[in-house]
Amino acid sequence: MTAGTSLLAQFAALDSATVSDALDACGLPPGQGGLRPMWGTPKVAGFARTVQLEPVDHSPTDSRGGAHILTGAIAEAGPEDVVVVANGGRTDVSSWGGIVSVGASVRGVRGVVTDGACRDVGQARELGFPVFARGQVPVTARGRLRQRSAGEPVSLGDVTVGQGDLVLADEGGVVVVPRERAEEVLDAARRLADREAAIEAEVRAGVPLPDAMRDARLAGTEARR
Incomplete structure (x- = not known):
């Protein structure tokens, strides 16, 4: 197991809500909703491979094409x-489809998060390939979208994602952790998870909720130290 794989496994043991709280505690942008799994309830943790799309310009002076x-x-x-x-965030045209799901699955890619719509969800489901998107639409990208860049920082909703940043996506939402601060956020998230587990145990044991949630244990104050 590589160091990167180990780091991903440790984040995969957490959920997006806990990591979002840890990002808050570390002064980083929190997670975001609206990017939902298009089938099932998968959880994906991986390093970002970024792609920026843009509308096709049909003007005669635009000669950009390519792959x-x-x-x-x-x-x-x-x-x-x-x-x-x-x-x-466009949902009127697909930014991910079945053929690219096949290609990504063959490469062993862990999943995709697209700030837009997708199509061919049944094909992705048959492959067991996780797709997180803002919705589904049958409209093809052909003649409507083109690729502006790959490997450059991109915006995913309100969050900037750099190539190699850590992305965790589950049924609760999506969080992005800057790679250089991953260990710091992981440490904060673990402490928050431990506090929440302790509070839950007290409530299940019969401690009144106001007493179990005393002080600021859920506020992440310890993570800021």
Whole structure:
């Protein structure tokens, strides 16, 4: 097991809400909702492979074309990666489909988070390939979207994602952890998880909720030290 794989496994043992609280405690942007699993309830932790999409410009002066969107990034991705697609939250056109799910699955990619819509969800489900998106739409990207960049920082909702940042996605939402601060956030998240587990145990043992939630144990004050 590589150091990266070990780090991902430790984050995968947590949930997006706890990591979001830890990001808050560390002064970093918290998680976000609206990016839902398109099938089942998968949990994905991986390092970001970023792709920026943009609308096709049909003007005569625009000569940009090239390879199909996403294909280069997928060809370079591997078993520790999650593809992150920035498409400005558009839900009128698909920014991820069945063929790229197949290509990513063959490469061992852990999943995709796309700030937009997707299609061919049944194909992704059959592959067991996790897709997180803002919705589904049957409309193809062909002739509507093109790739502006790959491997550059992108916006996923209100959060900036850099290539190699850690992404955790589950049924509760998506969190992005800057790679250089991953250990700090992991430490904070573990302490928060321990506090929440202790409070839950007290409540289940019959301690009144106001007493179990005394002081600021859920506020992450210890994580800020």
